Amino acid sequence: MNMTTSTMQISRVQAWILATRPKTLSAAIVPVMVGSAVAADHGVFSPLPAAVALLCALLIQIATNLANDYFDFLKGADSEHRIGPLRVTQSGLIPPTTVRNVMIAILALTFLLGMYLVAIGGWPILLIGVISIICAVLYTAGPFPLAYVGLGDVFVFLFFGIVAVTGTYYVQALAWSTDALIASLPVGAISTGILVVNNYRDIDSDRRTNKNTIAVRIGRGATRLEFQLLLIIAYAVPLIQMPQAAQPAWLLLPALSLPFAFRVVRILSRSTDGVVLNNALADTGRLLAIYGALYSIGYYLA
Numbered sequence: 001m002n003m004t005t006s007t008m009q010i011s012r013v014q015a016w017i018l019a020t021r022p023k024t025l026s027a028a029i030v031p032v033m034v035g036s037a038v039a040a041d042h043g044v045f046s047p048l049p050a051a052v053a054l055l056c057a058l059l060i061q062i063a064t065n066l067a068n069d070y071f072d073f074l075k076g077a078d079s080e081h082r083i084g085p086l087r088v089t090q091s092g093l094i095p096p097t098t099v100r101n102v103m104i105a106i107l108a109l110t111f112l113l114g115m116y117l118v119a120i121g122g123w124p125i126l127l128i129g130v131i132s133i134i135c136a137v138l139y140t141a142g143p144f145p146l147a148y149v150g151l152g153d154v155f156v157f158l159f160f161g162i163v164a165v166t167g168t169y170y171v172q173a174l175a176w177s178t179d180a181l182i183a184s185l186p187v188g189a190i191s192t193g194i195l196v197v198n199n200y201r202d203i204d205s206d207r208r209t210n211k212n213t214i215a216v217r218i219g220r221g222a223t224r225l226e227f228q229l230l231l232i233i234a235y236a237v238p239l240i241q242m243p244q245a246a247q248p249a250w251l252l253l254p255a256l257s258l259p260f261a262f263r264v265v266r267i268l269s270r271s272t273d274g275v276v277l278n279n280a281l282a283d284t285g286r287l288l289a290i291y292g293a294l295y296s297i298g299y300y301l302a
Helices: 013-022 025-042 048-074 096-120 123-138 152-173 177-200 204-206 215-245 249-269 274-302
Strands: none
Touching: 013 048, 025 048, 025 152, 025 177, 048 096, 048 123, 048 152, 048 249, 096 123, 096 152, 096 249, 123 152, 152 215, 177 204, 177 215, 177 249, 177 274, 204 215, 215 249, 215 274, 249 274
């Protein structure tokens, strides 16, 4: 595979950093941060389980990104027509077998680290961990990959929202919490928004390669509406929680992130340019990080 001049100038270290897709890692960090904030609010915060949960979440996110890079290349979804950020397998920066082997090694490490959380939380955490690892691969692999049959949005909402937040709470409190479940909804909504923007950008290329994401199935107009509905969920949840808080005004802190949300909505309504939408994707990752930080602070204070 021939590499372009621009890719030839990228070092191996830079290539691996690209492969992890650092702009998406907020989807791993924020759920643990919010779940830990709820645990602190309930007086059950435990730093070591929280830290291990964060490390496992980051590793699963990175492994999922590597799996996408590898399997999308094998399935032909990543081609010369791709308009998204550089993929290391398709571009030839890293050999496909190396990407695959590192992905497997990261998942194995995640499993080993997860055994500590299983020792604390028992079989529910083992079940969550095993399913998360399997889905990290099946997202783009296998005969019915989740991303190719329109289930990617559901997967992200469940695993990077509900499962991650409530699971983080559980390994600290050793109990499930309705508060953690409610707090997981805005996290899952904005995390899903990252994928929605990604798929919105890739509608044309995905359609050519039979990658039938929800965006491909419903078209650009409905995909923009989906993104807006996800944001409505994210900003409505703190309003619903306010009557139960001792100092409810602090739960309005996430509203400070609204300018970032409006910015992405405007971009999606005005442009289908790949470069512009790449920026919108990065903006959505930042929105999640800012919202998550404000939401966690609000929980601590409220």
